[in-house]
Amino acid sequence: MSMDVDKEIAGIKAKMESLPGAENKLTMVVLSGDMDKLLAAMIMATGAAAMGMKVVLFFTFWATAALRDPAKRVTGKNLISKMFGMMLPKGRNKLKLSQMHMAGMGASMMKGLMKKKNVASLDQLFEVAGQLAVKIYICEMSMDLMGFKKEEMIDYPELEICGVATMLAHAKESSVQFFI
Amino acid sequence: MAEYTVVKTLDYKGLACPMPIVKISQVIGSVAVGEVLEVLTTDPGSLSDFPAWAKTTGQAILETKQEPGLIRIFVKRQK
Numbered sequence: 001m002s003m004d005v006d007k008e009i010a011g012i013k014a015k016m017e018s019l020p021g022a023e024n025k026l027t028m029v030v031l032s033g034d035m036d037k038l039l040a041a042m043i044m045a046t047g048a049a050a051m052g053m054k055v056v057l058f059f060t061f062w063a064t065a066a067l068r069d070p071a072k073r074v075t076g077k078n079l080i081s082k083m084f085g086m087m088l089p090k091g092r093n094k095l096k097l098s099q100m101h102m103a104g105m106g107a108s109m110m111k112g113l114m115k116k117k118n119v120a121s122l123d124q125l126f127e128v129a130g131q132l133a134v135k136i137y138i139c140e141m142s143m144d145l146m147g148f149k150k151e152e153m154i155d156y157p158e159l160e161i162c163g164v165a166t167m168l169a170h171a172k173e174s175s176v177q178f179f180i
Numbered sequence: 181m182a183e184y185t186v187v188k189t190l191d192y193k194g195l196a197c198p199m200p201i202v203k204i205s206q207v208i209g210s211v212a213v214g215e216v217l218e219v220l221t222t223d224p225g226s227l228s229d230f231p232a233w234a235k236t237t238g239q240a241i242l243e244t245k246q247e248p249g250l251i252r253i254f255v256k257r258q259k
Contacts, residue, residue, distance in 0.1 A: 047198035050205035052237045119196040128202055 025054040025174040032180055033062030033088070035095035035107055035122070041180045048176070049132035056174070057166040060139035063180075064146065066092045067138060069154045081147020088146065091154070092122040107128045130157045147159065160171035184242060186200040187211055193250070198224045201233050204255060208239060211257050216242060219253040224247070226251055 018024060026048040030041045041057070049055045059067055065088040077085065089095050100106040114121060120128070129136075135158045143149070143161065150161060171177045190207060192200045211217060211232050219230070227244065230253050234241045238259050245252040 043198050046202050050198065050201045052205070118194045119197060120199055128199075131206070132202070160259055 002004040003057040012164045020172050021175045023054065023175060024052065025056065026176045026178065027056045027058070027167065027171040027174040028180060029058045029060060030063040030180045031061045032098070033065050033095060034098035035092075035110070036098050037180050038063065038066055038092065038095060039122060039125070041178075042122060042129060043120075044151070044178065045134050046115065046125055046128050046132060047128070049134050053176070055129075055132070055134040056137065056167075056170045057134060058137045058139065058162075058170075060142045062088070062140055064142045064148055065089050066095055067136070067153050067156075067159075069152060070094070072152045074149045077147050077149075084146040085148070090128070095122075126154070126156065133158060135160070137166060139163070139167075184216045184254070184256070186218040187215045189220065192219055192221045192223070192226075194222055196223055197229070200226050201229050204230070204233065205237070208237075208255070208257055213257050213259060215257055217255045217257070219255060221251050221253065222249065224251070226253065230255065 010018055026045070028041060028045060030036065030038065032041075044053050045057055068089075068091045068093040070093070095107070096104075097106045097110060111121070113119075138153065138159070138161050140161050140163050153159065188207075188211065190203065192203055194207065195203070200223055204217070204219060206218065219226075223229075227246075230244070231241050233239070234255065238257050240256040242254040242256050243252075244254070
């Protein structure tokens with residue numbers, strides 16, 4: 001009799017663990033390449049990691065440009081890829097504000113204000129995210145579309161390229177999912 | 181309020197969200213279970229963030245003291 005109960009409990013436990021949203025995890029899709037939105041995403045990501053959650057970020061479309069390392073050069077790109085490369089921001093410190101950008105004046109003002117108010121910069125937030133083992137995936141298709149190569153991306157401890165299924169598998173397990 | 185001894189004081193003055201929470205999460209594991217840390221912060225968001233962090237991570241906030249221009253939070257490692 002007690003054997004049956006134990007078995008039953010084990011079965012329920014296994015079922016519970018495979019239920020969607022059972023894991024203490026945040027999966028966030030970061031699509032926007034705007035400075036303010038990436039700041040919000042990184043604050044939530046590091047905050048969630050501090051709360052003891054596993055954190056997975058999936059950078060897609062315009063956000064992929066924010067992961068470029070301005071110091072890295074790659075060769076062998078075709079004309080369209082070169083154009084994308086030139087027109088999109090080269091890294092997280094070249095992003096625009098989604099509002100009040102004013103040809104860069106708004107963004108510099110915001111950076112100055114953040115420094116004055118001791119708000120962590122994107123550089124600091126990425127460093128902390130790395131320390132807290134926040135995982136960053138880059139959408140393979142976006143990189144391919146814009147002609148970005150893995151070699152021009154930032155050095156980050158947990159950086160990987162993946163497709164939509166990887167993101168969805170994480171999202172399904174996560175108790176929290178965000179889209180920025 | 182029961183008596184307790186602070187083993188370490190952490191100076192997070194001037195830091196803005198989310199850094200006070202990030203920092204405490206990195207430090208809490210370095211003290212023993214049952215020990216108490218004192219956090220100094222000037223971030224008003226910490227007043228609600230520390231209890232929220234403690235609730236989620238299973239730690240305890242023993243006391244919060246508000247002084248002019250300074251907030252003191254006493255955090256006990258529970259697990």
